[in-house]
Amino acid sequence: MTIVSVLLVLFAVPWWTLVMSGTQWPASVVALGTAVFVVTLVALPVTLVLSHGRRHLDWAGVIGDSILGIVWVLFAWSVIGTAARLVLGFVGVEDPVRSRWVATAVVVVTVVLLIWGNREAMRIPRIAHVDVTLPRLGRGLDGIRIVAVTDTHFGPVDRTKWSLGVAAAVNELRPDIVAHVGDIADGPVAQRRGQAAPLATMDAELAKVYVTGNHEYLGDAQGWLDHMDSIGWKTLHNAHIVVERGGDRLVVAGVDDATAKSAEPSGHGADFAAALAGVDPGLPVLMLAHQPKQVFESAAAGVDLQIAGHTHGGQIWPFNFLVRLDQPAVHGLSRHGARTQLYTSRGSGFWGPPFRIFAPSEITVITLRSA
Template sequence: MSTETVTVRPARRGRSPLLFFSILTVVLSLLVGVPWWTLLRSAAQWPAPVGVAGSVLFAVALVSFPPLMIFGHGRRVDWAARIGDTLLGVFWVLFVWSILGNVLRLALSVAGVADPARSRIVVAFTLLVSVVLLAWGYVEAMRVPRVRRVEVVLPRLGRELDGLKVALLTDTHYGPIDRERWSKGVTEVVNTLDADIVCHTGDIADGSVGQRRAQAAPLADIRARDARVYVTGNHEYMGDAQGWLDHMQELGWQSLHNRHLLVRRGADTLVVAGVDDRTAKSSGSPGHQADLAAALAGADADLPVLLLAHQPQQIGAAVAGGVDLQISGHTHGGQIWPFHYLVRVDQPAVQGLTRHGERTQMYTSRGTGFWGPPFRVFAPSEITLLTLRSA
């Protein structure tokens, strides 16, 4: 495995905020500007009242979006977060399908279709597809996830552990939309799986325990034959990570805060380890950092290891540490197509089972819930049931 040394130079004071706001301005301008031009300002020749009313609607959405997100996620004002998150999802879907609509415009031009008919066909296509996908995406986001069943062969797994069932939850993101009933539905599905181990690999909520206690409460009723285990995700470190670790202990889960436990069947043993999210150290939370060496301290190096780590990007340490299977979330499978292409720039995997090095495999879940926009488009949520097989 190759290693790369990266030198990070300290940012000059005063430049980072300016750069951030410049990038934000460009991104928002594109997200709103491309649909505005496609729907209203191309050669569709709409009546003046239609153009004015549509432009005002886009302008109001653009101007209101930043404060809604600041109040919604910065100050945890749930109604603002709900509106801002929905606007973000609408912006993204309209942006993507406006671009594809303009590809259609070129095809229509080649076919000899003239304006305003050509532009009006593009508008109809963009609006129809966007509305259908947003409606379908909302239903997909709000439903209880389907079960995704995957068999994973671990050559070092003992024969008496063959068939061990591991249920994986991740990225529940209990947040501004009250999903207590949804959470109860997830618990009911997991309990039908008769799992030996149930895992939650982080991003449990957006907000404090006090804010999201009711939504998280059904986790206490989840059943597992051997263990219910939890590790932190990056969103815990935007709030009170230690509070969630403590609360999961109160709900009867074991928090794998850079530690491990053992699952035994007869003479065979599986090490189940967990590490903090990779953002833990930079968050400034005392005593928090991803530390695989600490997590595996005292474990027999000849035993197979199942590792809980929130981000797929943590796979490098898992390979170096001889882990057999890492289970992760974080990516949401991209959540709203085609965002998964951007996720892939940052992460080594977006979803599914992948191999890394000679020994290590990784399963990346598309996530049980959703973050932000209440939509899932071509990236369905999942409750994962991993069945571990010996060679």
């Protein structure tokens, strides 16, 4: 009932704004517009089930994900359009002129944003630079650079060329550590191996590390862990490594996604104690954990910096406000407790709708500084 209610609201608001309200369109326009909304309302759940269910039909995913993105943008700007109608009415603009102006403006803005948002989603991510001071970091490690890629979400849209571009961009940065912070793909390794193949070409001076995201647990988590191991990445399945430079050491740890414990396969689940077992308590700790809300466990464990993804920065405005209800951060650097800092990436790819609107993708260069 919740899903049905949400769908009805998502479609009803733009239908009312564009077709009904006070537009007084001819009967043929009303009939055609209503038919379009009804057909897409039925097509959305059908195509999403065919795509994200067991069948993994990519053609259905392209259709369903695109409809979802389009209707979300239409919904958001229809709400804004409703407010504009009230303002126009207050200044004396009468219907049907007032409502037709609003309907036209909503369509134009939506089309422009979707075209721009698709280009933003499909482009090679921008490079985001951030310096993070860790008081416990030794001078020998001052300036060490972690390049973080996350939320690649290889899926129904074949992005092999994009993946090659991301790998090339990472290698041009000459990182000390490369980290993939989860959500590699939507689908099993067998289906997404080609798009993920360029990950094998990424290189780093000290380490390449990977942790699972929530989407791995919708399909083939252990398969992706095994695959990343096979192409030269160190999978931090509630584990850690220690890197050293200039006589100083840094603990690089990782935990499973927050959803792992309640998903398949068994034996998964974020375990901070296991990830940090045997760690020298005097060493600084960099933690990879997919969801920002895992920072509370990071803080309790004495972690110095957690890198997370998951939020996509909201991906399509104004969804970022809904994300903030579930997560302590949507994007950027934040502090949690006396010691622990959190960097939340907007992610490098996109999930579902092939659009990014006011939430640009990123490859993040995190430079650690000693006190």
